[in-house]
Amino acid sequence: MTLSLFRRGATAPGLPLSPIAELRARDSERLRRYRELLDFYEGGHFPTPRRGQTNLVVNYARAVVDKGVSYLFGRGVHFSVLEDAPPATGQAATAAARARRAERLLAQIAEENDLELLLLHAATNAATLGDAVLKVLWDAAGGRVRIVNVDPFCFFPTWAGDDLSALRRVAVCSRIGVPEARERYGWRGAGRAGADTVEALEVWTAERFQLLVEDAVVREGPNPYGFIPFVHVPNLQPPNSPWGRSDLVDVIPLNRELDERMSDQADLIRYHADPPVVFRGVERHSDLAVGPGTVWDLPRDADVALLEWRGSLPALQEHIERVLRALYEVAETPRTSFGDSGRLLSGVALETELQPLIQRTLRKRVGWSVALRRCAQMALQLTDRFGSAREGVGGPGPSPRSARYRVRVIWPPMLPRDDDAEAQRNLALVAGGLRAHRSAMDALGVPDPEAELRRVQQDRQILNTGAAP
Numbered sequence: 494m495t496l497s498l499f500r501r502g503a504t505a506p507g508l509p510l511s512p513i514a515e516l517r518a519r520d521s522e523r524l525r526r527y528r529e530l531l532d533f534y535e536g537g538h539f540p541t542p543r544r545g546q547t548n549l550v551v552n553y554a555r556a557v558v559d560k561g562v563s564y565l566f567g568r569g570v571h572f573s574v575l576e577d578a579p580p581a582t583g584q585a586a587t588a589a590a591r592a593r594r595a596e597r598l599l600a601q602i603a604e605e606n607d608l609e610l611l612l613l614h615a616a617t618n619a620a621t622l623g624d625a626v627l628k629v630l631w632d633a634a635g636g637r638v639r640i641v642n643v644d645p646f647c648f649f650p651t652w653a654g655d656d657l658s659a660l661r662r663v664a665v666c667s668r669i670g671v672p673e674a675r676e677r678y679g680w681r682g683a684g685r686a687g688a689d690t691v692e693a694l695e696v697w698t699a700e701r702f703q704l705l706v707e708d709a710v711v712r713e714g715p716n717p718y719g720f721i722p723f724v725h726v727p728n729l730q731p732p733n734s735p736w737g738r739s740d741l742v743d744v745i746p747l748n749r750e751l752d753e754r755m756s757d758q759a760d761l762i763r764y765h766a767d768p769p770v771v772f773r774g775v776e777r778h779s780d781l782a783v784g785p786g787t788v789w790d791l792p793r794d795a796d797v798a799l800l801e802w803r804g805s806l807p808a809l810q811e812h813i814e815r816v817l818r819a820l821y822e823v824a825e826t827p828r829t830s831f832g833d834s835g836r837l838l839s840g841v842a843l844e845t846e847l848q849p850l851i852q853r854t855l856r857k858r859v860g861w862s863v864a865l866r867r868c869a870q871m872a873l874q875l876t877d878r879f880g881s882a883r884e885g886v887g888g889p890g891p892s893p894r895s896a897r898y899r900v901r902v903i904w905p906p907m908l909p910r911d912d913d914a915e916a917q918r919n920l921a922l923v924a925g926g927l928r929a930h931r932s933a934m935d936a937l938g939v940p941d942p943e944a945e946l947r948r949v950q951q952d953r954q955i956l957n958t959g960a961a962p
Contacts, residue, residue: 530621531621534558538749548752554748561826561853564850566613566616569609572900572901573596574595574900576591592898597941599872620739623739625642625725627724631718638872638875647666649665664697666693668690670690678706678711680711698721699716699720718874743823747816751820754816755813825849825853826850827846858904866900866902869900873898903935915937930942
């Protein structure tokens with residue numbers, strides 16, 4: 494792969510675009526949209542300040558995004574690995590052991606990468622910008638798999654023309670310090686005058702990898718992984734588009750209207766609390782004191798009065814309530830989700846009121862399940878290829894190397910539940926032979942069912958024999 498991957502353009506005769514500048518120019522509309530969405534999430538709701546008027550920001554945009562992320566990943570997530578049917582008789586135990594070891598390995602990878610926090614950050618990117626990007630790589634120095642949340646502003650993909658879910662090429666840019674570029678990549682350039690950082694660009698295809706620092710190729714060769722190690726997660730992906738849709742698209746106009754009307758209401762309150770003073774027949778009044786107990790000596794024909802509102806006040810509060818109701822409905826985030834039900838609700842009634850948010854979260858789980866399965870499969874492939882030293886993870890047993898993995902994402906319940914009733918239901922299913930112990934423990938949210946079952950067996954042995962096994 495060479496620099497010919499990028500079409501060389503020019504901003505002026507003799508001034509070609511750098512590869513990173515060309516990528517940014519190609520995706521300028523997307524980056525502009527990202528910037529506007531991020532600014533609104535951060536509270537920049539008034540592009541032009543209202544001069545002489547209140548500029549009150551009620552940031553429902555951040556509340557809607559953070560609420561959705563909490564329902565999606567606030568209670569974590571874990572993985573279950575299913576073994577394929579063994580190709581020959583007598584290999585069922587071996588296949589099951591491989592699947593269990595792969596499952597323990599995924600649990601350890603999640604712990605080493607602080608996966609719960611990482612997914613909160615990635616889901617916030619997806620809900621705010623419409624897209625999240627995860628990178629799965631092998632850390633040779635640490636001898637482990639790493640999962641990284643990539644800034645969507647730095648992600649420039651190319652998809653297959655007939656399959657919008659298949660990545661053909663990915664370019665990712667970053668800004669690093671000059672000493673780091675020289676230490677990590679052996680870069681010997683001078684950098685730009687007065688700059689202490691340089692721009693790096695990774696370009697990946699399934700066959701080749703290339704790394705550029707300030708337009709200079711510092712590494713190039715075959716892709717060591719055999720696949721593109723990036724997973725793009727589109728938020729509420731519309732059909733016929735590779736990009737996701739931000740949760741804020743329909744919220745922004747309503748939130749902006751709410752800000753303006755509540756600012757108007759604040760101006761009305763300020764007007765009535767401190768109305769202007771009207772002087773008639775007084776030529777100079779700048780030195781007149783205003784306050785309780787003030788005595789003014791006015792000319793005979795002079796008059797002083799407060800400028801009061803005459804007529805009926807505009808129905809601001811009713812309009813604000815209508816805007817809030819529309820915002821709750823469009824964002825699929827009912828008022829109850831903010832803790833404002835106004836009454837005590839049973840579990841069934843609470844679930845009914847929260848149905849819009851639950852349905853929205855379930856739609857998001859579909860896309861995230863696909864992405865997390867891909868990440869898990871990449872992590873296992875990288876361990877198979879590079880992690881021979883880690884095959885002992887989880888104790889002795891058959892190696893997961895060369896096994897085929899079917900990864901299942903286990904989502905916890907979104908709403909509070911009766912843990913006793915759920916446990917009794919699973920106990921009845923296990924006793925009736927309708928559910929395995931591991932499946933019941935998955936349903937109850939046990940992160941490592943195999944380890945938990947071993948501890949249960951050890952406890953039973955201790956109780957039966959009176960001594961440790």
